[in-house]
Amino acid sequence: MPDVRILTYSLIGLGFGIYLFVSGFRWFREKRLIENMPTSKIRSIAMGMVEIFGEAFPQKGKALKSPFSNNDCVYYRYTIEEYRSSGKSSKWVIVKKGESRTYFYLKDETGSVLIDPKGAKIDIPKDFEFNSSLGKDPPDKIKSFLKSNGVGFEGLFGMNKTMRYIEHFIAPRDKVYIMGTAGDNPFVEEGSSQRNEMDIMMQKGKDFYYISDKPEKDVLKLYGWWVIGGLFGGSALIVGCLFVIFAYIGIL
Amino acid sequence: MGIGLTMVIWSAIILFLLIVFGYFIGIYNSFIRLKNDIVKSWANIDVLLKQRADELPKLIASVKGYMKHERGLLEGITHARTAFLNAKTMDAKAKADNIISRTLKTLFAVAENYPNLKANENFIQLQGRISGLENEIADRREFYNDSVNTYNIKTESFPDRFIAGLMRLTKKEMFKVAESEKQDVKVEF
Numbered sequence: 075m076p077d078v079r080i081l082t083y084s085l086i087g088l089g090f091g092i093y094l095f096v097s098g099f100r101w102f103r104e105k106r107l108i109e110n111m112p113t114s115k116i117r118s119i120a121m122g123m124v125e126i127f128g129e130a131f132p133q134k135g136k137a138l139k140s141p142f143s144n145n146d147c148v149y150y151r152y153t154i155e156e157y158r159s160s161g162k163s164s165k166w167v168i169v170k171k172g173e174s175r176t177y178f179y180l181k182d183e184t185g186s187v188l189i190d191p192k193g194a195k196i197d198i199p200k201d202f203e204f205n206s207s208l209g210k211d212p213p214d215k216i217k218s219f220l221k222s223n224g225v226g227f228e229g230l231f232g233m234n235k236t237m238r239y240i241e242h243f244i245a246p247r248d249k250v251y252i253m254g255t256a257g258d259n260p261f262v263e264e265g266s267s268q269r270n271e272m273d274i275m276m277q278k279g280k281d282f283y284y285i286s287d288k289p290e291k292d293v294l295k296l297y298g299w300w301v302i303g304g305l306f307g308g309s310a311l312i313v314g315c316l317f318v319i320f321a322y323i324g325i326l
Numbered sequence: 327m328g329i330g331l332t333m334v335i336w337s338a339i340i341l342f343l344l345i346v347f348g349y350f351i352g353i354y355n356s357f358i359r360l361k362n363d364i365v366k367s368w369a370n371i372d373v374l375l376k377q378r379a380d381e382l383p384k385l386i387a388s389v390k391g392y393m394k395h396e397r398g399l400l401e402g403i404t405h406a407r408t409a410f411l412n413a414k415t416m417d418a419k420a421k422a423d424n425i426i427s428r429t430l431k432t433l434f435a436v437a438e439n440y441p442n443l444k445a446n447e448n449f450i451q452l453q454g455r456i457s458g459l460e461n462e463i464a465d466r467r468e469f470y471n472d473s474v475n476t477y478n479i480k481t482e483s484f485p486d487r488f489i490a491g492l493m494r495l496t497k498k499e500m501f502k503v504a505e506s507e508k509q510d511v512k513v514e515f
Contacts, residue, residue, distance in 0.1 A: 095341070095344075099348050099352070102348070102349070102352050103352060103355070106352055106353075106355075106356040106359075107356075107359070109476075110356055110359065110360050110363070110473075110476050110480075111363070112468075112469050112472030112473055112476065113472075114465070114469055115465040115468075115469075117461065117462060117465065118374075118461070118462040118463075118465030118466050118469070120366075120367075120370040120466070122366065184461075184465070269458070270458075270462060305345050305348075306345075309338070309341040309342070309345070312337065312341060313334060313337060313338045313341065316333065316334050316337055317330075317334050320328075320330030320331070320333065320334060321330070323330075325328055325329050325330035326328045326330040326331050326334075
């Protein structure tokens with residue numbers, strides 16, 4: 075009897091292949107959307123789906139602090155992972171993850187608009203990573219963050235677990251590309267402001283909401299790879315896994 | 327050949343056909359979206375043109391007491407506004423918009439000759455509001471033209487042109503700005 079794990083992995087691979095294939099079409103649709111949508115100037119932004127590009131600024135000039143590296147930022151996302159072993163296999167397991175929910179501004183040469191990052195697909199590179207392990211303590215800033223969030227970095231007999239702390243952030247003045255829905259600004263009474271863009275807030279709408287620190291050209295290039303990977307990689311995975319599954323059950 | 331291998335080959339063919347079919351559906355849908363975006367971006371310009379037209383009677387009321395010797399200019403704005411309000415087509419509205427923009431530019435330049443008018447609070451506010459609207463109209467016009475340009479390029483490029491042909495899509499006209507509007511207004515002091 076062949077190893078049953080082969081069947082398990084093939085079934086998982088088949089599921090992942092189908093997911094990739096379906097995602098490939100979604101990415102294709104999003105790529106076309108980005109391609110076809112001209113960039114709006116912020117002062118003349120209209121309600122609905124828009125694309126804007128500019129510099130990020132904190133609200134009221136007060137920047138957030140990123141949780142691990144303590145850098146000034148307008149948005150951050152973090153992940154704490156622990157390396158766990160079970161039998162022969164070992165893997166990184168997410169212990170805690172989170173992100174900031176603070177609004178920020180995006181400014182171009184014509185004006186600035188409020189951004190609510192909630193619900194956005196935020197595509198930014200890793201800015202900080204630290205690994206703690208036996209004999210290697212995390213820095214004090216991380217220790218105090220772990221303590222306030224109830225996450226321990228020590229295991230049996232007070233020995234350090236193998237853990238890693240990853241942080242992504244958007245710093246003030248970073249160039250940011252946003253595609254999303256321009257809706258009413260809930261903090262301003264409608265029509266009360268002198269400038270059009272003050273009545274508006276970028277937010278999650280019915281369509282997709284995407285934030286990146288790359289210019290549009292690079293975003294499209296990235297999407298191009300996702301589409302190819304999703305459609306062709308997904309197809310190859312489906313066909314390959316079906317091949318293995320049929321071979322396993324002996325009907326090839 | 328076993329049934330399994332046949333199924334694997336068929337699934338590869340089906341996936342390939344799905345990609346091809348999905349690709350063309352994607353092109354079709356993006357044309358639908360582009361067409362609607364163009365309509366929407368024109369509507370977004372129209373809203374601002376209407377807002378500006380609504381401000382014009384207030385502007386004329388605030389300046390006519392000072393600019394008694396500029397009757398022709400003020401009548402020009404009134405006529406252009408009437409032409410805009412009566413315009414039914416995009417082309418007619420665009421023409422009226424060009425005339426309004428040009429005459430407003432002249433009006434604000436001529437206002438420099440009237441120090442009392444320049445100091446009038448109401449005029450300053452209206453000038454600020456109308457200039458702001460002019461800037462927004464220019465931005466949205468640019469946005470509209472970008473949308474039309476993307477649409478026109480897609481209708482002519484491969485392989486989108488096949489779908490555009492099936493949908494009987496034709497090139498669209500851009501929102502042209504009159505050459506005279508691009509030039510600075512000369513004012514004699």
